[in-house]
Amino acid sequence: MLVASVVTVVAFLAWLTVARLPWFTGVVLVALTLVAVASITLAAVQPRATVEARLLLFLGVAVTLLVAGEMQRRRLAESGDDDRAGRRWPYRIAVGLALFVALGCIPAAAWDFNDDGFVPSVQELGPLPDGLAVRSAGGYSECGTGRCAVAYPLVGRADESADQVARRMWDHLVSVGWPAPDGGRSCRPAGWLLDTRETCVEISAAEDGARLTLEGGRPYPRFADAGS
Numbered sequence: 605m606l607v608a609s610v611v612t613v614v615a616f617l618a619w620l621t622v623a624r625l626p627w628f629t630g631v632v633l634v635a636l637t638l639v640a641v642a643s644i645t646l647a648a649v650q651p652r653a654t655v656e657a658r659l660l661l662f663l664g665v666a667v668t669l670l671v672a673g674e675m676q677r678r679r680l681a682e683s684g685d686d687d688r689a690g691r692r693w694p695y696r697i698a699v700g701l702a703l704f705v706a707l708g709c710i711p712a713a714a715w716d717f718n719d720d721g722f723v724p725s726v727q728e729l730g731p732l733p734d735g736l737a738v739r740s741a742g743g744y745s746e747c748g749t750g751r752c753a754v755a756y757p758l759v760g761r762a763d764e765s766a767d768q769v770a771r772r773m774w775d776h777l778v779s780v781g782w783p784a785p786d787g788g789r790s791c792r793p794a795g796w797l798l799d800t801r802e803t804c805v806e807i808s809a810a811e812d813g814a815r816l817t818l819e820g821g822r823p824y825p826r827f828a829d830a831g832s
Contacts, residue, residue, distance in 0.1 A: 608640040608661055611702075615665045618698030625676055632672045639664035653796040659710045666702035669695065714798040721752035721821030722794070724803045728818065730780040735761045736773060738816060751821030758807065758814040766809035773807055773816065794820060 615636055623629045643661035646653050673695065723745050726738050738756045745754035760769035774785050782790045782805065791804040804819040 605644050607658070608643050611661055611665055612636045612640040615669060615698055615702065618694045619669060619672065621694040622673065622676075624680060628672070628676055628679075632668065635668045635672070636665060639668060650796055652793060652799070655710065655714055655798045656796055659706055659798070662702045662710070663706035666699055666706055669699045669702070673699075711798070718798075718800050719750060719822065721747050721750055721819075722801070723747075723752045723754050724794075724818040724820040726756070726818070728803055729777065729805070733772070733776050735764075736769070736776065751819055753817055753819040755815055755817040758816040760814070766811070766814040769814040770807045770809045773814070777805060791823075 616633055619629070619632050619636075623632075639661060642664065643657045646660060647657035650656075726740060729738070732738065737759050739759060740756055745752060747753075758769055758773060760772060764772070774790075777790060778784055781792075783792060784790065785805075785807075788808065789804055789806045791802045793799075794801040794803045800823065801821055802823045806817040806819070808815050808817070
């Protein structure tokens with residue numbers, strides 16, 4: 605929300621340097637505000653769409669400024685006024701930077717970080733039910749090509765076996781939206797459209813207790829192809 609607000613304010617200030625029609629300036633402000641609201645709404649409705657929300661913000665700002673500049677130029681040309689809209693450097697810099705970030709930086713960053721692993725947060729698991737806890741103090745992490753993993757001891761009630769703890773944890777994860785486990789593992793997308801990485805949970809049970817492993821990075825098919 606902070607990024608959207610700052611970008612919108614900077615874009616509007618850049619527009620003020622070329623604004624020649626007072627009533628049209630109000631239209632531009634409304635349009636920029638709608639772009640910011642659309643970006644914030646997308647991020648709120650689809651929490652995994654952080655990258656796409658930023659792309660919508662910067663691309664929307666650039667298009668709004670470009671269209672507004674052209675519309676003002678045409679209206680002033682019709683009245684025979686000497687139009688200088690779009691020729692002042694703050695306006696040009698704002699449009700150029702917005703286009704550069706939207707069409708250059710964001711897609712390039714998405715392409716780059718899709719090859720990088722990441723350590724998922726235990727917050728991915730949602731609020732744990734009573735009697736279940738992840739001992740983060742006993743966790744350890746490691747990263748390989750395209751994936752990172754972190755493992756934690758998973759503890760339950762004193763009278764529960766490791767298998768019972770694991771089963772109860774899977775029931776909780778499925779109830780908060782994780783796919784049903786397949787072979788002791790469950791994976792879901794970490795991003796939305798541009799971020800193609802995934803987050804995986806694996807739970808194992810042994811004599812010394814249950815253990816939960818979180819992995820983040822490239823999906824397994826792509827990961828396997830890269831290693832072959």
